[in-house]
Amino acid sequence: MSSAVATRGPVRVVGTGLLGASVGLGLATRGVDVVLHDPSRTALALARDVGAGRPAHPDDDPPTLVVVAAPPDVTAQVVRDELAAHPGAVVTDVASVKGVVLDELRAWGADLTRFVGSHPMAGRERSGPSAAVPDLFVGRPWVVVGSGESTPEAVLAVRALAVDLGAVPVTMDAVSHDAAVAVVSHVPQVAASLVAARLRTTPPEALGLAGQGLRDVTRLAASDPALWTSILAGNAGAVRDVLRALRGDLDTVIDALDQIDAAVTWDDIELGALATVAQVIADGNTGVARVPGKHGGAQRTYEVVTVLVPDSPGELARLLTDVGHAGVNLEDLQLEHSAGRPVGMAAISVLPGRSEHLEAELTARGWRLVS
């Protein structure tokens, strides 16, 4: 495969965890000479073994690009050291917070003309170099954050890195980036953790009533505390601002529920309290409708066809084969399971106007529909 990065010289990857090793592996797969460095000799050896590149050696040609893939809390100092050690190289990092890194580099007087921040919006449930995969970034946004002093060539080199790895480069400044990830990533993480934390003392029989809604809201709560402490601390101001606004809404809901709870009968409830609760749900409607769906742009309202699926190997494949035969494109798929039952439900999202045809086709093929 051709590579804009490959034409310029070795790429040095510092930090060979999941992201660094995946960058190395993705570039190496495309024929780039990748040299690796990690303070952990084990991580370095593992990254080499998965094909992410070769350990750095004093006789190497100087790198033209350095990718720092260290934890957020040490990223700035590693970037500073790499800028100093490789005066001909463009240096980028992949930390999920950008302002704090730039602020530290500026305070230390680092050469910001050769520094461009990155934030590839990609990850996996596993971590470490052995979890590395070359296609981790394919199709994902890759935020490119100039330092304000970055040369156009430095920005271009980092955009080329993103493109070479199959990602979609998105240019933003550090403040906009940090505000964006606060609201679309960091606050949802905190919310998921807070809701899940309430389940620590919930009786098992109550947990047995849980449905897909609870599982969706709390899935992120399984995230790694050390990593997320570092991320949230690195974006503390922006996250706090969104959480404060959220707390304002939460206080309003709590006060309204308090008024409602104090009423003796439904007729005693003040209408204002009910309207307050309704407004919070309506505001959520407005917000969620703006989240991009599968094909970009505002989320479409799909029609959903729900089908009972026996819980045995091959049944879901058979169902999806029948969906394909019906000539209907599947836009999304959610599996819903019932605790202790040998049957699941598959909720198939299709474009508006396609559900009736699909329902008829699936019924004709013997499937039992729920919705």
Place this chain on the structure above:
Amino acid sequence: MSSAVATRGPVRVVGTGLLGASVGLGLATRGVDVVLHDPSRTALALARDVGAGRPAHPDDDPPTLVVVAAPPDVTAQVVRDELAAHPGAVVTDVASVKGVVLDELRAWGADLTRFVGSHPMAGRERSGPSAAVPDLFVGRPWVVVGSGESTPEAVLAVRALAVDLGAVPVTMDAVSHDAAVAVVSHVPQVAASLVAARLRTTPPEALGLAGQGLRDVTRLAASDPALWTSILAGNAGAVRDVLRALRGDLDTVIDALDQIDAAVTWDDIELGALATVAQVIADGNTGVARVPGKHGGAQRTYEVVTVLVPDSPGELARLLTDVGHAGVNLEDLQLEHSAGRPVGMAAISVLPGRSEHLEAELTARGWRLVS
């Protein structure tokens, strides 16, 4: 199909929205004589047309069981009227709040020996009688809440109703039920709405960075404001109590982020502030691990194999067919889409120890793995 309910006489369903019409349709499918009533003649006619039963007539035999499927805020008065009008009948309701209904009935001196509350944990994205399906309750928990004075026969009749509709009856008292749904359903709804409400003013380029995490956390935020106002108002005390506890944790996080934001460099951050943030994420880990997964019991830690899937009809089916051929049972499936890219990712959850074999099989069949 045989039916415990069918042997005893007509079942009267009052309120023919999604739940009432689905109860009627499910019973009628099993040969039960179902008579329908709804204050809306349109809803009644639609329910009849989908096969949920026949409109009630003055010459009907008296019902042995009445199912009240009215909105939560009018459920108690409909139950009271039905208990009075049908002195030989057991009456149940399907409202998603239980204490407030029972309290009102008790205050009015209703005959609680013949009343048993229900809460089938089932629903659909569409509403109204035309969305009714006979299998709506199949495999779902159906909470049965005695009044404290309910006769054993009355409780048995309602459990039989649940079983006839394919549901799994779960006995709870009203207070336990309301506390349970507050934490597993109502608070997650509020949290999803609050997070989504923050997105109303988020710039489109920031929303473009959204991933599956945000979509998961905010999916419930699309819920109907009128219905949810009624539900939250009907469980105001229990929901408020959980939200207050959640707000306590939220305040702790905000305070810690405030301290961290005030620090000039990473080294100035007080360790206590970082530990506080880490504890909230860790508490979320503990809570989410208790949510039952597909097969009941505590959630298993699945291994996830992520595969790149071209966005064309039949590709996902072909993938799942190959998973089946590999002899690996699919425990869960999540589709991850990339805005504007013609490729998606399918995250296949399998039992621990099965992912390596699956990865090898899928690679051999030409699939590109991401994880």
